[in-house]
Amino acid sequence: MLQTEQILQGRYQLQQQLGNNAGRQTWLATDTGTSPASLVILKLLAFSPEMQWEEFKLFEREANILKQLSHPRIPCYRDYFSLDKQAGAGLCWFGLVQDYIAGSSVQQLLDEGRHFTEGEVRSIATQVLEILRYLHGLNPPVIHRDIKPSNLIIAENKQVYLVDFGAVQDTAAAAGATFTVVGTTGYAPLEQFWGKAVPASDLYALGATLIHLLTGTPPADLPQRNLRIEFKGQVSINPNFVSWIEALTEPDLELRLSGAGVALEALETGRFISSPLQEIQPLFRTRIRIEKSATQMKILIPGLGLRFFGYLLVWLFKLTMLVVLGVSILVIVICPLSLILLVAIAGLYEGSFTAIICMVLGVWTLIALFIFTDLGYLFPSLKDGCVLFIRLLNYLLTEQFNLFKPSLSNTSIYLERSFCRLERHLLGFCYFRKLEQTSDRERKNFLDLIGQVVYVKVGEKYYEVAGMTQAECNWLVKEIEDWLR
Numbered sequence: 001m002l003q004t005e006q007i008l009q010g011r012y013q014l015q016q017q018l019g020n021n022a023g024r025q026t027w028l029a030t031d032t033g034t035s036p037a038s039l040v041i042l043k044l045l046a047f048s049p050e051m052q053w054e055e056f057k058l059f060e061r062e063a064n065i066l067k068q069l070s071h072p073r074i075p076c077y078r079d080y081f082s083l084d085k086q087a088g089a090g091l092c093w094f095g096l097v098q099d100y101i102a103g104s105s106v107q108q109l110l111d112e113g114r115h116f117t118e119g120e121v122r123s124i125a126t127q128v129l130e131i132l133r134y135l136h137g138l139n140p141p142v143i144h145r146d147i148k149p150s151n152l153i154i155a156e157n158k159q160v161y162l163v164d165f166g167a168v169q170d171t172a173a174a175a176g177a178t179f180t181v182v183g184t185t186g187y188a189p190l191e192q193f194w195g196k197a198v199p200a201s202d203l204y205a206l207g208a209t210l211i212h213l214l215t216g217t218p219p220a221d222l223p224q225r226n227l228r229i230e231f232k233g234q235v236s237i238n239p240n241f242v243s244w245i246e247a248l249t250e251p252d253l254e255l256r257l258s259g260a261g262v263a264l265e266a267l268e269t270g271r272f273i274s275s276p277l278q279e280i281q282p283l284f285r286t287r288i289r290i291e292k293s294a295t296q297m298k299i300l301i302p303g304l305g306l307r308f309f310g311y312l313l314v315w316l317f318k319l320t321m322l323v324v325l326g327v328s329i330l331v332i333v334i335c336p337l338s339l340i341l342l343v344a345i346a347g348l349y350e351g352s353f354t355a356i357i358c359m360v361l362g363v364w365t366l367i368a369l370f371i372f373t374d375l376g377y378l379f380p381s382l383k384d385g386c387v388l389f390i391r392l393l394n395y396l397l398t399e400q401f402n403l404f405k406p407s408l409s410n411t412s413i414y415l416e417r418s419f420c421r422l423e424r425h426l427l428g429f430c431y432f433r434k435l436e437q438t439s440d441r442e443r444k445n446f447l448d449l450i451g452q453v454v455y456v457k458v459g460e461k462y463y464e465v466a467g468m469t470q471a472e473c474n475w476l477v478k479e480i481e482d483w484l485r
Contacts, residue, residue: 009083011033015027042095045095046093065168078097106152106153107149115216116214121210121214124160125210143198145167148205149212199258203256203259204250211231228250228251229249288301288302297414298415299476435458454466
């Protein structure tokens with residue numbers, strides 16, 4: 001039995017036992033072989049008949065991996081040795097020595113009732129991702145496989161350290177080999193229990209750890225739906241941060257954020273630029289294109305289009321409206337003198353074509369004056385009035401007169417966890433765009449399917465998406481509802 005004050009290997013003096021579990025012991029010790037003497041962490045594994053051979057392989061692999069690592073927030077490797085039965089009080093021991101980090105584990109802080117703020121959780125996430133970017137960037141990549149609160153140390157200088165590489169996997173060594181399944185329930189993703197851990201597996205464990213910090217509840221004790229940890233109802237944080245954590249803990253490996261560098265960039269920018277978009281192919285032929293990932297969905301519904309004469313008529317109408325608008329503004333600028341001038345000209349050239357034109361312009365001037373005078377209380381400047389007039393014109397053309405039928409134009413729908421954007425394009429121009437942030441409650445009433453028309457809710461209004469067959473409508477609605485879930 002090892003005792004306090006006992007010296008191992010002639011230099012490591014045992015000070016305090018930190019852990020004792022099934023043939024494993026962890027000690028705080030003093031390295032008397034340095035000047036001045038320094039504190040170290042000493043991990044010991046008893047070599048006994050009860051020990052599983054895989055335990056020794058994991059212990060030895062941890063020592064071999066730590067020799068290769070050099071990162072300021074990973075405790076430095078110092079030594080690896082073995083003790084005979086005489087020195088080990090009747091047992092053979094293998095020892096691994098690392099630097100001691102003064103601080104507390106995140107698990108200890110949680111046990112003490114510590115509540116972490118959103119800012120603190122973001123800081124922890126950023127620091128752990130920086131460590132993982134280093135580990136995953138090695139050749140071959142090193143996968144920790146056991147990220148959880150007890151393996152994160154917050155030092156006295158507020159820096160976060162990643163410890164306990166006992167479950168680490170060297171991907172080169174993993175090829176063609178069989179390893180003991182390692183990981184902690186609630187923090188390890190499914191592929192890890194199948195023996196197929198990849199760098200994205202560490203991202204899942206980090207996401208589960210962050211959920212524990214935000215909710216105060218271990219992820220294994222939280223409800224799940226479709227293998228996804230349900231935690232949003234228990235936190236009140238930035239929706240983008242929630243979406244980012246959801247992207248980390250995506251059960252489907254192909255839809256999860258792919259690497260630490262990608263996840264770090266997504267956290268800093270608020271955009272999931274690396275979330276892989278996959279095109280969804282239906283079992284029937286369709287012009288509709290759907291691409292989706294864990295964090296976003298893009299839908300393109302091509303319109304029926306307009307023939308050449310339709311294009312010509314539309315552009316002639318738009319040109320006419322622009323000319324009328326320009327003349328209106330010109331007349332308004334020179335009012336009321338212009339009205340007097342038009343009446344005088346009409347009197348001089350009574351019965352002529354010019355008089356008729358002048359009278360028409362005069363009537364138009366009166367109408368324009370009435371409109372802009374009536375709105376003058378709200379929009380005192382002419383510029384504001386013109387802008388309002390253009391917006392009204394666009395509203396009448398697209399919404400009231402329905403000149404550009406939704407089935408004629410291309411419709412694009414962009415979905416993310418916190419917003420929805422609907423766009424309509426005709427002749428290469430986007431003539432309508434609506435963007436709104438959405439909540440979970442609003443997304444429950446996001447769609448409505450009536451006959452062969454799908455209605456998408458953006459903000460407080462439903463917008464028609466037509467020009468599809470019944471099969472296309474049903475498929476589109478199902479894909480959107482599956483993504484929302």
